[in-house]
Amino acid sequence: MSTTQSSNIQDSTTHSPTTTDNKSAPVYDSVTNNIVVAALYKFTRFADFEQYREPILNTMLDHDVKGTLLLASEGINGTISGTRQGIDAVLDYLRSIEAIGTFTFKESYTDAQPFYRTKVKLKKRNRHYGCREYRPIGVRWSLCKAKRVECVDLRS
Numbered sequence: 001m002s003t004t005q006s007s008n009i010q011d012s013t014t015h016s017p018t019t020t021d022n023k024s025a026p027v028y029d030s031v032t033n034n035i036v037v038a039a040l041y042k043f044t045r046f047a048d049f050e051q052y053r054e055p056i057l058n059t060m061l062d063h064d065v066k067g068t069l070l071l072a073s074e075g076i077n078g079t080i081s082g083t084r085q086g087i088d089a090v091l092d093y094l095r096s097i098e099a100i101g102t103f104t105f106k107e108s109y110t111d112a113q114p115f116y117r118t119k120v121k122l123k124k125r126n127r128h129y130g131c132r133e134y135r136p137i138g139v140r141w142s143l144c145k146a147k148r149v150e151c152v153d154l155r156s
Contacts, residue, residue, distance in 0.1 A: 033109035036087045037067075040094075041077040042103035049073060050122055052097060057120040059093045066115035072123040076100055081115050 049071040056069060060080065065087060067080035080090060087107075094100050 033111055034083065035081050035110045035113055036084050037079065037081040037108045037110060037114060038087050038091065038105050039079045039107075040091075040103055040105035041075065042100055043075040044099055044101075046071070046073055046075055046099045048099070049076075053120050053122055056090075056093070057118065059090055060118045060120070063087075063089045065090050066113060066118050068115075068117075068119040068121065070121050070123050076103070079115075081110075081113060 053071060056071070060066075060069075060082075063082060063086035065080050065082035067078060069076060069078035069080065076094070080087065082090070091105065095102060
């Protein structure tokens, strides 16, 4: 797992990530950058994703976390922001959902809340490829019965 750190730190001090596991985050300057922005996604079979909309939304609201999470039958995707404690609480809750488990996320820091709303949206699918159905199968995805497509994920 990698993390990204960008900020508007006023002095010349920079912080490097302290760990690279999925449960910890890099050190940040709580005086000048007290908002954590986390971008996350996980491709997985998530058949009962609809039932998690309200609990995820309530967890975000309880911890004053803003941003948008998209839930679909093939996984979760979104960007959220809040205090370190709020982001950790939401990420911990998402990890506790068996269908999601561990996932990839990156963090950056800012001194102002970048989002104004808290939303958890249900989607038929996160990615549309012009076919009725697809199922993630490693890096090869079967998009249509007639052809095979190899997909390379270039997001870092």
